[in-house]
Amino acid sequence: MSDPIYVAFATQKGGVGKSTLTALVASYLYYVEGIEVAAVDCDSTQHSLNVYREHDLMVTKENPYLKRVCHKFYSQFKQKPYEILLTSPADAIAVTDNFLKAGNTPQVIFFDITGTINDHDIVNLIANMDYLFVPITTETGEMASSISFANNVKNKMMATRVTNVKEMHLVWNKINTREKSRLCEIIDDYIEKMGLDSLDTVLVKSNKFEKDGRETGNVGLFRSTMLPPDKRLLKGSNLEELVSEIRNIIKV
Numbered sequence: 646m647s648d649p650i651y652v653a654f655a656t657q658k659g660g661v662g663k664s665t666l667t668a669l670v671a672s673y674l675y676y677v678e679g680i681e682v683a684a685v686d687c688d689s690t691q692h693s694l695n696v697y698r699e700h701d702l703m704v705t706k707e708n709p710y711l712k713r714v715c716h717k718f719y720s721q722f723k724q725k726p727y728e729i730l731l732t733s734p735a736d737a738i739a740v741t742d743n744f745l746k747a748g749n750t751p752q753v754i755f756f757d758i759t760g761t762i763n764d765h766d767i768v769n770l771i772a773n774m775d776y777l778f779v780p781i782t783t784e785t786g787e788m789a790s791s792i793s794f795a796n797n798v799k800n801k802m803m804a805t806r807v808t809n810v811k812e813m814h815l816v817w818n819k820i821n822t823r824e825k826s827r828l829c830e831i832i833d834d835y836i837e838k839m840g841l842d843s844l845d846t847v848l849v850k851s852n853k854f855e856k857d858g859r860e861t862g863n864v865g866l867f868r869s870t871m872l873p874p875d876k877r878l879l880k881g882s883n884l885e886e887l888v889s890e891i892r893n894i895i896k897v
């Protein structure tokens with residue numbers, strides 16, 4: 646059994662989509678593509694992935710429509726939901742090691758990391774990743790923050806080889822169209838000169854991302870840690886394209 650691949654969607658700025666993309670990609674790989682995954686929630690202040698899981702458990706019990714969807718899915722899937730480990734940046738690697746020593750064999754482990762590159766524990770944790778994906782949006786502050794984060798990781802960590810990180814790519818999120826906008830292309834040209842690049846796939850800005858079962862009635866789920874995304878909601882989101890591009894990079 647080969648070593649699991651450590652992957653993180655990371656950047657210092659809040660609200661750009663780290664936890665959302667982590668949950669979406671982990672769930673798609675596990676529930677749709679059958680890849681064994683685990684997730685490590687290292688966001689000590691919010692524990693978003695854990696909050697998602699608790700929410701998902703609640704809605705699949707309490708919403709009759711989602712309860713039926715869940716029952717139908719698990720009667721065929723025959724596996725438990727993937728594990729979400731709850732920890733801090735300082736303990737994340739030790740907690741993951743123990744999880745692996747206990748006989749768990751995920752192919753990919755996603756770490757939800759939040760915080761600045763000036764924090765010693767965060768730097769150590771990022772240095773343990775195999776692949777980093779840095780969400781970036783076209784909002785000016787978020788854009789500058791993600792570029793600065795990626796540039797720091799590249800110059801302070803990757804260039805000095807004090808890291809396992811093999812590749813890092815920015816990923817455009819919350820874009821109004823399914824293709825890169827002119828602004829994305831201009832920024833791509835700019836970051837290329839810094840030795841950075843972004844994925845071809847962009848994620849559209851859409852209220853699908855809020856479809857997590859909080860609405861009542863027969864509304865499907867897009868982001869769930871317990872179920873695959875509803876096929877109707879998947880259409881036009883570019884999530885399948887994103888997963889395919891990521892699989893090519895991390896080679897699973």
Ligand SMILES: Nc1ncnc2c1ncn2[C@@H]1O[C@H](COP(=O)(O)OP(=O)(O)OP(=O)(O)O)[C@@H](O)[C@H]1O
Nearest residue numbers: 658659660661662663664665759819849850851854
């Ligand atoms: N492509 C998208 N379209 C619409 N809404 C989105 C999209 N991606 C993320 N969101 C929304 O943006 C908000 C912030 O996302 P998320 O919590 O994933 O950010 P984060 O980077 O993990 O933030 P933090 O640093 O606070 O942990 C959430 O409400 C999420 O649903």
Ligand SMILES: [Mg+2]
Nearest residue numbers: 663664693759
């Ligand atoms: Mg988060």
